Amino acid sequence: MKNFLSALIIFFALNFSLASAEVVTVDGTGRYLVNRNLKEPIDYAYEQAYTEALRNATEHAGLALRSYSRTKDFELDEDIIETAAGAIIEIIGKPKFTNGETNDDHVEIVCKINVQIDTDKAEKLFGKKEWLAEREAKDKKIRELQEEIQRLKAKSENSNDTQLAKIQTEFDIKQNQFLIAKYERDLDIYDFDKKINLQDMMVTAEKLAAIDVGNASAFRATVYVYRHEDKIQNVVDYCKEILNANTSVDLSIEACAQLGDIYYNEIFDTPTAKKFVDRGIALVKKKYSKAQIEKLVNGTNVEIKDCYITGRSNTVRELYILKSDIENVNPKFDSISIVKDWLLIEDRIHNIKYRTDW
Numbered sequence: 001m002k003n004f005l006s007a008l009i010i011f012f013a014l015n016f017s018l019a020s021a022e023v024v025t026v027d028g029t030g031r032y033l034v035n036r037n038l039k040e041p042i043d044y045a046y047e048q049a050y051t052e053a054l055r056n057a058t059e060h061a062g063l064a065l066r067s068y069s070r071t072k073d074f075e076l077d078e079d080i081i082e083t084a085a086g087a088i089i090e091i092i093g094k095p096k097f098t099n100g101e102t103n104d105d106h107v108e109i110v111c112k113i114n115v116q117i118d119t120d121k122a123e124k125l126f127g128k129k130e131w132l133a134e135r136e137a138k139d140k141k142i143r144e145l146q147e148e149i150q151r152l153k154a155k156s157e158n159s160n161d162t163q164l165a166k167i168q169t170e171f172d173i174k175q176n177q178f179l180i181a182k183y184e185r186d187l188d189i190y191d192f193d194k195k196i197n198l199q200d201m202m203v204t205a206e207k208l209a210a211i212d213v214g215n216a217s218a219f220r221a222t223v224y225v226y227r228h229e230d231k232i233q234n235v236v237d238y239c240k241e242i243l244n245a246n247t248s249v250d251l252s253i254e255a256c257a258q259l260g261d262i263y264y265n266e267i268f269d270t271p272t273a274k275k276f277v278d279r280g281i282a283l284v285k286k287k288y289s290k291a292q293i294e295k296l297v298n299g300t301n302v303e304i305k306d307c308y309i310t311g312r313s314n315t316v317r318e319l320y321i322l323k324s325d326i327e328n329v330n331p332k333f334d335s336i337s338i339v340k341d342w343l344l345i346e347d348r349i350h351n352i353k354y355r356t357d358w
Helices: 002-020 042-071 078-088 119-126 129-156 161-193 198-211 216-228 232-244 249-265 270-287 290-298 315-326
Strands: 023-035 090-102 106-118 303-305 308-310 332-340 343-353
Touching: 023 042, 023 129, 042 078, 042 090, 042 106, 042 119, 042 129, 042 161, 078 106, 078 119, 078 129, 106 119, 129 161, 161 198, 161 216, 198 216, 216 232, 216 249, 232 249, 249 270, 249 315, 270 315, 290 315
Parallel strands: none
Antiparallel strands: 023 106, 090 106, 303 308, 303 343, 332 343
């Protein structure tokens, strides 16, 4: 009887979810003129046309979300809705590329895409204003870089060979900056959505790493995919490559944290885990002051409520938690439990303080 009731509850929950969700399908078209004088790579032209198609689809998705938010009585400004639309659209099938108008100076690349938006996802996203604000800032940076690229293309039209060489150099720099910003933004969306195509995520991470060696977003995405697929040895090899490559301090700290966690919690090799954790903490001490470390470790407002961990953590904090576990030193904390009429009303562990003077 109990199993039947559980199944019945799940059945009704699924049907309610499907009934309440609204999926809207929209199209997007993007165009990009390849300037033959600037020797623009065709792959880059495809990226630009695709980005424009995505922007065009986002505008249509934004119109649908504006109507939805009014129906649901969400008081949101236009930027929040537009950013939310861009974050939750899901591309159906593959983008279709064709050539448009072509002449001696230009080749037009046309991209068409078909996307869906799920209003259930939108409703959840509307409450994450901090994430949306960060996303809008990244979208703004991408738009500014696109404008710079268009300005340089226009400037090249009537330039002599000497001027064109300088413009080409500046164009290449802006092109790389645009691609880095775009790939980082795309990986943010993958990370937020969770219902993702891991292959697409890995491809994006590889593209990002190829033009920005040691990029933190590419590193995290690669580790995420490997760990999600239970490819632990791949994570170990990848993190050791990062450490051997003498990349940035931040990335080395993250690699040490990953290796410490894997050796301690997955491989159960405590001595090796300790080695990487100590190495990571040594790097943390070189970069941050004692006050900064204390704030990163114990100032993050992480608490345990009703058996669930809430609040935002960070790599430095996770390193010091690992160190405490390895050394078998428990954190100090305050707790509160409220029982009323024999029912547990609230159960919370807060003000958690880990040792930071290792």
